[in-house]
Amino acid sequence: MTxxxxxxxxxxxxxxxxxxxxxxxxxxxxxxxxxxxxYMWCADPAYWGRTSPVLFPFIGKVRDQKYRIGDxxxxxxxxxxxxxxxxxxxxxxxxxxxxxxEDDEETRSxxxxxxxxxxxxxxxxxxxxxxxxxTNTGDSGMYFSIGGHPAFCCPLRAWEKxxxxxxxxxxxxxxxxxxxxxxxxxxNGLATDQEVTYELKDGLLPIEEHLFDGDALILENGQxxxxxxxxxxxxxxxxxxxxxPLVGLWSPPKKQAPFVCIEPWYGRCDRxxxxxxLKEREWENSLKPGKVFEAAYRIRIA
Numbered sequence: 407m408t409x410x411x412x413x414x415x416x417x418x419x420x421x422x423x424x425x426x427x428x429x430x431x432x433x434x435x436x437x438x439x440x441x442x443x444x445y446m447w448c449a450d451p452a453y454w455g456r457t458s459p460v461l462f463p464f465i466g467k468v469r470d471q472k473y474r475i476g477d478x479x480x481x482x483x484x485x486x487x488x489x490x491x492x493x494x495x496x497x498x499x500x501x502x503x504x505x506x507x508e509d510d511e512e513t514r515s516x517x518x519x520x521x522x523x524x525x526x527x528x529x530x531x532x533x534x535x536x537x538x539x540x541t542n543t544g545d546s547g548m549y550f551s552i553g554g555h556p557a558f559c560c561p562l563r564a565w566e567k568x569x570x571x572x573x574x575x576x577x578x579x580x581x582x583x584x585x586x587x588x589x590x591x592x593x594n595g596l597a598t599d600q601e602v603t604y605e606l607k608d609g610l611l612p613i614e615e616h617l618f619d620g621d622a623l624i625l626e627n628g629q630x631x632x633x634x635x636x637x638x639x640x641x642x643x644x645x646x647x648x649x650x651p652l653v654g655l656w657s658p659p660k661k662q663a664p665f666v667c668i669e670p671w672y673g674r675c676d677r678x679x680x681x682x683x684l685k686e687r688e689w690e691n692s693l694k695p696g697k698v699f700e701a702a703y704r705i706r707i708a
Contacts, residue, residue, distance in 0.1 A: 466675025551673020
């Protein structure tokens with residue numbers, strides 16, 4: 407515990423209220439003001455002790471918990487380190503806040519790139535926009551991944567069953583998809599060469615009891631542009647839209663946890679057997695000195 411976990415920044419507009427922790431710049435609460443309904447997972451460690459961590463500068467695992475730049479190896483845990491760092495509040499107004507993390511001696515020991523990571527949140531009517539801005543502050547090229555990992559209450563109401571809920575998946579044009587292709591995870595948390603096709607009816611993927619037994623479902627190659635949670639009455643009560651080339655769908659395997667994560671990713675874990683350098687990883691992003699990478703996703707409440 408650093409003491410920052412309990413420091414939260416509150417945003418609100420006419421319809422929504424949000425709370426963001428300085429620790430990890432993590433969205434911890436998103437409520438509809440009219441009824442006080444909470445949409446974010448409460449981080450109960452019995453299932454998963456996080457709510458909406460940012461994944462940077464890695465997404466998922468690297469093979470053998472280490473990666474290589476040239477002849478030098480560096481240790482790296484799952485999902486990088488930003489989620490466990492205290493951010494600085496750069497600016498805040500009633501409806502928007504920005505948080506900043508910069509490289510330090512600790513980060514450079516495992517990730518030798520100077521950087522400035524800015525995370526912003528902005529309320530706009532029934533939406534919250536989550537914004538990322540990465541600046542290469544060094545004098546050579548840098549490589550990175552970044553992604554979101556927001557967990558949403560599902561079921562939304564205590565007396566309902568998660569297995570009566572569904573996910574509605576749409577393509578980049580907003581059309582309901584008839585199927586998607588999933589990149590299968592191995593037992594070691596790395597991507598395999600196996601792909602499985604899921605058929606959808608009217609864009610719907612039922613959240614059946616064993617859906618996540620094999621870990622996350624990974625939709626690559628820009629297959630999807632938005633994913634919505636659908637309640638037992640067929641109402642899309644929350645939708646996450648994005649431009650990211652990958653999206654992960656996850657709930658802890660074999661736990662029947664009362665939440666589902668919808669995760670827009672610019673990057674992915676290593677593939678099984680990968681032995682190349684950092685710059686050779688699949689879906690890796692590069693940034694020249696002084697250049698800026700920007701991306702965002704939106705969460706809309708019905």
